[in-house]
Amino acid sequence: MIFFLQFFPLFVRFLPMANRSGALPLLMLIFLTWRGGMPCCAITVDPPEDLAVLDSGRLGRLEIVWRLPSSLMNMTKCQLQYQLEYFNAYKNKWEVLRTLSTTYSAQFDLSKDVQVKVFTILNGECTNNKMIKSKDYSELLVKPPNTGIWDTEATDFTCMYHNMENLECIWTSSQRTPASAQQNLFFWHRLLEQAVECPSYIFSGGVRKGCNFTGKPLPEFSDIYFCVNGSSSEGPLKPAYFSLQIQNHVKAAAPDKLNLQTRPDRHLEISWENPAGKFSVDCLEWEVRHHHVGADGTILSKQIHARNPSLTLTFNNSSEINCFKVRSRLNSYCVDKSIWSDWSPETCHPEMKNIEPTVEPEMTLVSVYIYIAVAIVAILMVSLCVWAAINMKKSKPGKKVDSLLPKLIPKTLTLGVSKICSSKKITTDVMV
Incomplete structure (x- = not known):
């Protein structure tokens, strides 16, 4: 603007000459282009103020809050928005987003640093409709609280969603955990106002080692956050935080009722029933283990992947033995990862009869007593003979x-x- 005021008298003096020469339209176009490209030097974009995080007791679900900069309080001709950046420790990366609000809710791992940055962005008439971001930013770094006995946090936290009906989670206590410690599990998800404690603990040797969520349904395809902490006579234990989605931890029941049927065209049909559960049949896949014993005694084993609960194989003659067992899991179209079920009982064709081992009759209590009495009497008699022989040597020859x-x-x-x-x-x- 100052540059324009300095050169405005020269521009006015040159205007009649340009009009006589026919260059006035070109000169006006250059002037307007130059004026439109002038930077908005009068506007300073400052970063937000009073950046803070608020903990509402949701296991790391923190509210990030800030206030617009004081220099832009009276800005009415520009749209004001913010660029928020925070480090997601669960995904090990920076998350970047833009928002018109001065608050945002994000999940953090409270056992690690909380890192947040916020920029101010202006766009509108005051900036000639150009987006301008503040060069500086407001930054917040919150260290985890240094509480709890060192190296006493729980490890190996795993969950199993049996048949999509019953969730069980277990963990391993640290070797440094005091014997008097009592561990607790808390969890939170989007449907809860506050974190709640485990409904039913799993014990091992009188110590809490897990949690059973039977009768306490948890949402699927939603992040669930867990915290295992505790106390002891030596002080509090160091808390450990975990996150998962339960549909990625489903373990179906083993398939049952495996049926084998031969056809006249030398084909063997294998079929089985789907395991009970609330999951869709379209989400299941199977693995069949085939154990084949040929007529010459050769043994072959192979794994067969199946998309349907049936399989058809050829067999050469009736002297062959074919044995099968099946297991199942949810496919990658329904979950990010899955767990194989246990194997079904093995079924063979032709049917192999199990030979039960002969069980020796058990000794009765009376016979045990008899054997013990006989042994005692025998030992006593032999001892007496030895003692008598020794005394004979010491006594007179005529003594018997x-x-x-x-x-x-x-x-x-x-x-x-x-x-x-x-x-x-x-x-x-x-x-x-």
Whole structure:
């Protein structure tokens, strides 16, 4: 503008000359083009002010708030918007968006730094309809609270959505977790106002190791956030945060009722029923494990992928043995990732009869007592014989072993023991 005021007298002086020479229209066009391209030097675009984050107890769902810059409070001829950038620790990348509002809700991992940047953007008549972004920005960096015993956070957090009906989540306690610790699980999703605690804990050895969500439905295709924290006599445990969508953790039940049927054209039809559950049949895929024993005894095994709950194979002769088992999972068209079910029981053609092992009859309690009594009596008799032999060596030659027995055992056993002892040949000579 100052440049225009300086050269305006020269422009007015040159105007009659341009009019006489016919160059006036060209001169006016150049002037208008130059004027339209002039920068809006009078407008300064400052970054937002009073940037802050507010925690409302939703496990990292924070409200980012700011205020428009004071220099633009009276701006009426321009549209004011903001460019928000924040670091998403769950995805390990910066998220960038533009908004007309001065507040935005975003999810953060509270165990890591909260990083936020906000720019101011002007666009409209005051900028000749050109978008101008502030060179500077407001920035916020919030460190996670340094609370909890070091290295006591839970690890290996995994969830299993059985048949899309029952969700179970388990975790592993740190080796540094005190024995007196009591761990807790809290979760939050978009349908909850506040984070809530696990409805039913899973125990192992009297210690909480997981959570069962039976009867507590959770939304599918929606991020669910978990926090495992705890307390102990030594102080609070370090919290750990996790995020997942439950439809990516479905484990279907094993297929059942596997049927085999032969056809006259030497084809073998295998079919099975879909596992029970609320998932769509179109979302299922199967894997068939085929175990083949040929007529010459050769054994082959292979995996067969199936899109339908049936399969048809050829077989050469009736002396072959074909065995099958099946498992299922949700395909990639329905979920981002899936888990294979357990294998179904194996079914063979021709049917193989299992030979049950012969079970030896169990010893009764009475027979055990008899065996023990016989063993005790035998040990006692042998011990007496040895003791008697030792005493014979010390006594006079004319003294007999039988004379000692009535003092040691009842009369009913004296005769039997005497016979046993007298039948042994006792040698007192020693050869050198």
